[in-house]
Amino acid sequence: MNVVEASDLGKRYGGTWALRDCTLEIPAGRVTALVGPNGAGKSTLLNLTVGLTAPSAGAVTVLGGLRAGSPAALDGIAFVAQDTPLYKTLSVADMIYITRSLNRGFDTAYARARLDELGIPPTRKAGKLSGGQQAQLALTLALARRPLLLVLDEPVAMLDPIARHDFMATVLAAATDDGVSVLLSSHVLTELERVADYLVLLARGQVRLAGAVDHLLASHGQTSLEELAMAYLREQPPAVTR
């Protein structure tokens, strides 16, 4: 099963294409890194995947052929948006209540245990938590929905190194222990090195490179994800066949 399938997918805002001619298959059971410079179309591709926005051209399906944004797709995908938006005036317990109410399945016991372990008190207002705690709360709420696919948009961009490490450890645990497919975007490559085993490289609204990390490294003679990505972003050669 492919968790994301895009064919000739495009999105235009006004006169400019944020994403165009995107044809892509992301297999299930992977931690996929969506990499590219600012303005490359990463957020646009993720917003299309979670159904927040509709394509201008082409089509995108998720979780083995479901229309992005359809009820079944919403049910199976958990999304943590950029800057981890939360209702700042609500308590942590209220955020748990609201997320549980808005979804068919929600593992309250998991959410409580996880937040307890992180030292996040349920009575604290979400807006009073540190940046790292807010990110962890958003991630915990997403994982407690027991998603098939977890989508994260620039999840660590605003976090300090320790918070980044802790956040990525949680993501990796979900992927390895529970088989959750993960799709995360970032322009910070070093954070992805440890966790990603599948890479999609975007630049100027187009897919430059896509494939399993070990396969890509072997076929391009590079030793690290960062070197591979940098080489492609500098030269911007045409997309290779997968």
Next chain:
Amino acid sequence: MTALTRPARPDSGDTRLRPVPWRRMAGVTWRQHRFALAGAAVLLGALAVWLWIIGTPLHHAYAAAIACHPASSAACQDLVGNFNGINDLLAGATTPGGVFLQLVPVLIGAFAGAPVLARELETGTFRYAWTQGFGRWRWALGKLVLLAVVLAAATGACGVVVSWYYQPYFGSVNQALGLDQISPLVILFSLRGLAFPAWTVAAFVIGALAGMLIRRVVPAIVATLAVYAGLAVAAAGFLREHYLTPVTTSSANVPGTGWIISQWWTKDGRFAFAGSPPMNLINQFCSSPPSGQGKPSQGTFAQCLAQHGYTMWTSYQPASRFWPFQRIEGGWLLALSALLIAATVWLVRRRAA
């Protein structure tokens, strides 16, 4: 780090999903909007208590005045004067109290309605709300309908107290006894009966739509106040008097509870003039008061002109039309609100992130 040991999804492979139940929206809406709802409850509660406090002596004074016999006695006239003198604050739509009362629907509507969507868009939390399993258009519809129903119930209850307060002014015996009398179709019509909840819901929905279009809370509140003011002025100034065809009469005894729309005069079956008699006509026929002394009143001019072959016509809306008018106004406001809710939900559904 604890292992994320979680049970397998019980419904894996189940392609026919049952949607998240609508009733779950109740708790979500309450947690997100409890401050707005509590604010509305405090405002309406304070208003009801205040009306009760100032309304109780008014009702007592009215009961004493109409129970007094004989009506022409000095003691009774004192009681009538007592009742007529009690009501400065709220007797008219343009008194300070009346103006404040007329702001209540739009204050509640704008401050509860504008943030519902604007705050989500302003802070980015729509990316959270619209990607939950509930579904974004259901989320918007559930929230708007629920809040509208709660606000309608609260303002409907408060409207009963407003109606109670003004009841003494609508008595049919008032005119004969010299007690102040007001048409129930005129005095704060939009704050009684069905109209109060209908106007509040309309303001709330205008606020929600403005928030969806403008995407910022404060400008959306300002836009709501402006649009509502235009709608309220149009309804009170132009629309309301046309709900039903006015009754036209040439009798001089138009009931004091009637809402007079216009007056004009005819002579020999032809239109003579509208409104008050022009000065030249008065000077020609009625330069000296027909009988007795003292300042001539409108009534003495009317008698004088009638003697010279003029007939006064009055078109008015009788007080008995209060409920038909309430149903018409409540009906079109609720239809408008339903239309605006549909438009808002449609915008939520199609809006690009």
